[in-house]
Amino acid sequence: MKLKSPLRSINKSLKNYAVHLFHPETPKSLTPDDEPSGESTLQRLVHELQVHQIELETQNEELRHTQLQLSDARDQYLQLYDMAPVAYVTIDQKGKILDANLKASELLSAGRKALHGSALADFISPTSQDAYYLHRQAVFSTGFKQVTELTLKGPPTRIVTRVESVTSVDKDRCLMVLVDITSQKQAEAALQKLNEELETLVEERMRQIQMSFNRLNTILNTATDAIITINNQGKIESVNPASAEMFGYSAEELIGGNISLVIPTQQAEALLKNINQLLQQQDNRPIGCVMDMSARRKGGYLFPISLSSNRIDKENAFTCIIRDMSERVELEKVLLQRTEEERNRIGRELHDTIGQTVVGIALKAISLSTELEKIAPPLAQALGDMSAKLEATGREIHTIVSDLSPLRMDDNDFKEAFQWLVDSCQIYSQAKITLECPNNVAIKDSRVATQLYRIAQEALHNAIKHAKATLIRVKIEQTSEFIRLSVIDNGSGIASAPQASRPPFSLSGKGLENMKYRAHVIGADVVVLSNRGKGSHVECTLLT
Structure with missing residues (x-):
């Protein structure tokens, strides 16, 4: 009698796969009826056990893979659960806390271990106990989502939360979401208070407007x-x-x-x-x-x-x-006069102290360089370089002293002073600078002449240093109605600022502000016409 194997009920496809692994030469579609008839019953049984072993190993591998996937999914869920920005709390029908995430622990001011098994009611303010009880009863009795607002106990302040609850599938647990709306409630309270204060302010403002209207004529008249x-x-x-x-x-x-x-x-x-x-x-x-x-x-x-x-x-x-502004302008004139005197003092100090010292050091360096030229050529070269730099510094100090020097201009030397200014600027600039000034220019007030000179000096400095002009024209005009100083250059110009970004009649730049201030002191007006890349035209007009 042929022994019937108890493993015949195993899934045929999985069994064929195992047979193929055990006997690669055997087709996957091989069935028990196709097995060679010459094998003994014991051999067939061993064969099928080995096949079944491979089937079990394959199933076990698949189960392990599935278990790893489930473990990863569980870990992700737990991470999302614990790190959620809102509080999750699970309670039973008696209100005992079964589970809570980190946000719930923070919101209830208790550790997660301490929360487990505690009554949620212990963390709720007495004023919200009734609302909590009715909310919990409604959730378990209806099975539908319920929403309410509860106030939690401190410290340091009471926290107002919005609570949304549903029951679990088996109806024996309540899943709750608690959202901190304390800031919202505080904002609502502040808004209510603000509205009340606003009404009071409106009434007070109406009274003040009436008073202001009554005072307006008094202010204008006084x-x-x-x-x-x-x-x-x-x-x-x-x-x-x-x-x-x-x-x-x-x-x-x-x-x-x-x-x-x-x-x-x-x-x-x-x-x-x-x-x-x-x-x-x-x-x-x-x-x-x-x-x-x-x-x-x-x-x-x-x-x-x-x-x-x-x-x-x-x-x-x-x-x-x-x-x-008559009194103020007179004071400003005195201030500028004092400024000129201080410039003179500083110029003398630079000339008599620093200037002389630099020249002396430069001469000494030249002498030492000559003496050491045969003994220590590198040192002599260094001293020669140092003396050259000191000479350049001396020339720079001389230029500064010249700029700071006081002006003593009368009707006879006004043009001469401007010519000296043009010539001195020409020395350290590659630009071509010309002066157009009639010989009969007569300015009786030396303070006016001084300020016009300083304005021209500032305009030339801006054209040479900032605008990089190659052609500069200084023009002086005098009629019975006005005296006009113009400095025109072909430099880079000044970008016009948008009208919205600067006050009307304002000039941009420290140098331009200085010119405007000096013109204001003598009652003149400064206008700057300029476009980026098209040069500048500085015009100072003094009405006579």
């Missing part, structure tokens, strides 16, 4: 500065009492007239041109300017002023606040 309202055509619409006192006109004479009545025509036209350019801007930014200029009293006397203008809301009108 202001020491002239306050004039003009439209974009320069027509004067209103003035305060100080305006009439400053300019010597009555209010009736000023109102309806043009601003050129109290400001020289050239400066008034520049002001109106700038105002109309600003009015064309489409944005709603505050528009205004501060300008130092000259004003004219009823008798024709010119005096320095500071004019501050600003647009009235969205109207085509400006309020101009004008301050008499």
Whole structure:
């Protein structure tokens, strides 16, 4: 009787694969009925056991691979669970904590081991106990998602959380998500308080506006500065009492007239041109300017002023606040005079001390270099190089001393001083510098002549050092109405700053600011016309 194998129920495909591994020459589709009939029953049984062993090993390898995948997935889940930005808590039907992640431990201010088995109610504020109880009952009784807000106990402050809960599949556990909304609640409370304060402020503001309106006329009538309202055509619409006192006109004479009545025509036209350019801007930014200029009293006397203008809301009108700067300008003139004296002192000190010392050291170095030329040529060469550098330093000190030297200019040597300035600049510059100045230029005030000289000196310095000009022209004009100094170069020019990024009438750069300040002190006006790569034109005009 043929023994029937108990392993016949094994999956045929897996068995064929094992048979193929055990006997590679045997086809994978071999079945038990195809086995050679000459084999004994024992041999067939051993054969099938060996095949089954291979099947089990293959299955075991697949199980190990699956187990590794499940382990990796579990680790990823645990990492996501523990590192989640919200708190996860699992409780049973009695409210005992079964599991919690790291965020829950942080939120409840307790370690994870301490949380396990503890009642979640122990961490909830007494004011939220009823809400927690009803929430837990609703979750287990309905089986649907429930949402509520609970306040946790401190320290240091109570934490408000939004709680979303669902039951597990077997209905015996509650899975809870706790989100800290303390900041949100604080913001809501702060907003509510802010609204209440805002209502109070609005009431107070309305009262203040009424008071301010009542004070406005008092301020205008008692202001020491002239306050004039003009439209974009320069027509004067209103003035305060100080305006009439400053300019010597009555209010009736000023109102309806043009601003050129109290400001020289050239400066008034520049002001109106700038105002109309600003009015064309489409944005709603505050528009205004501060300008130092000259004003004219009823008798024709010119005096320095500071004019501050600003647009009235969205109207085509400006309020101009004008301050008499006569006393300040006189003080600035004295200050510049003291500055010139200090420049003279510094120049003398440089010449008598540092300059002489540098020259002496240079001469000594030359002498030592000559003596050591045969004994120690390298040392002699070093001393020669040092003496050359000292000589260059001496020349630089001499140039600085010349720039700091005081100016004593009268009607006869004004042109001579400018010619010396041009010649001295020509020495250390490769640019071609020319001077156009009539012989009959007459400036009686030496302070005015000094400031014009310094302005020209600054403009030449900028053209040579910064603009890298190769052609510079210095021009001086004098008529019965004005004295004009112009410095024109073909250098790199100055990039015009966008109007929105700088105040109106402002100049950029320290040197330009210095020129503007010196011009302001003598009642002159500086204009810089320049484009990148097209040179610059500095023009200083003094009305006479």
